[in-house]
Amino acid sequence: MNKVYPVNVFLIEDNGLTLIDTGFPGSADKIFAAIGKGGKKPEDIKRIILTHAHPDQSGSAAExxxxxxxxxxxxxxxAEILxxxxxxxxxxxxxxGILSFFLYHIFIKNSSGVVDPIKFERKLEDRDSIDIAGGIQAIHVPGHSLGQISLLVKNESVLIAADLCANFIGLDMSTVSEDHEVSIESIGKVSRFPFDKAVFGHGNPIMRNADKTMKAFYRKLQLV
Structure with missing residues (x-):
């Protein structure tokens, strides 16, 4: 998590660790320290999955x-641009919203958007199955970024939503998007899947009835 602009990364434990997203450039040691506090070692990481290209998610992947x-x-x-x-x-x-206005103008507007080039072993597609933790489904959710994915950890009933939404003080649209209407369509797409919990690239988790909360948010967006 960046001290100023909060970014969440996640670990899935199953025959080692899978790291989901990597934070801003220069976040490797912070991530390794957090893993150590949890009783694991950085060497337990067996793979990295990026939810999308933006530097706050992909910035430390190459390192x-x-x-x-x-x-x-x-x-x-x-992957093609990274x-x-x-x-x-x-x-x-x-x-x-006012929060998006301030986050954009303070942290995003003048950011370079440059990351160290990344080599990819696997390039995912919509509905691909990932053989980790009993099966994870990749869900293509463009709008915020053209190649963004959410990850549905089926056995745990958890959606790793990426920047599909933010959840600082309730669900809201992400600070920026490439296509606002496509972002809304992607929220609708995900809301059709069953999941009890949801975690986000920015903000707090939803620990119960997350799919119902997502559906209600989607219906609200349709009325705007």
Missing amino acids: IGKRLKVPVWAHRID EKGIGGREPKILGP
């Missing part, structure tokens, strides 16, 4: 991948 000699996976579309060291596309459409 961690090289240091630990582990593979990196992402959706094919965002291979070139590009961490985002234009346009950046500002989300609604």
Whole structure:
């Protein structure tokens, strides 16, 4: 988590650790320290899965991948730009609300969008099955980023939503998107899956009835 702009990364434990997202550039040692506090070692990481290309999720992937000699996976579309060291596309459409306004103008507007180029072992597609933790389904959810994925950990009934939404003070649209209407469509797509809990790239988890909360948020967006 960045001290100023909070970014969440996640670990899935199953025959080692799978790291979901890697934070901003320079976050490797912070992530390793957090893993140590949890009783594990950085060397327990067996792979990295990126939910999308933006530097707050992909920024340390190249460094961690090289240091630990582990593979990196992402959706094919965002992998194609990350291979070139590009961490985002234009346009950046500002989300609604005063919080989005301040986060965009303080942290995002003048960011370079450059990351260290990443080599990918696997490029995911929509509905791909990942043989970890009893089966994880990749769900392509463009809008915020063209190649963004959410990850449904079926046996745990958990959705790793990425930046499909933010959840600082209730569900809201992400700070920026490439296509606002497509973002809403992606929220609707995910809301049709069953999951009890949801975690987000930014903000707090939902620990009960998360699918119902997502459906209600989608219906609200349709009325706007």
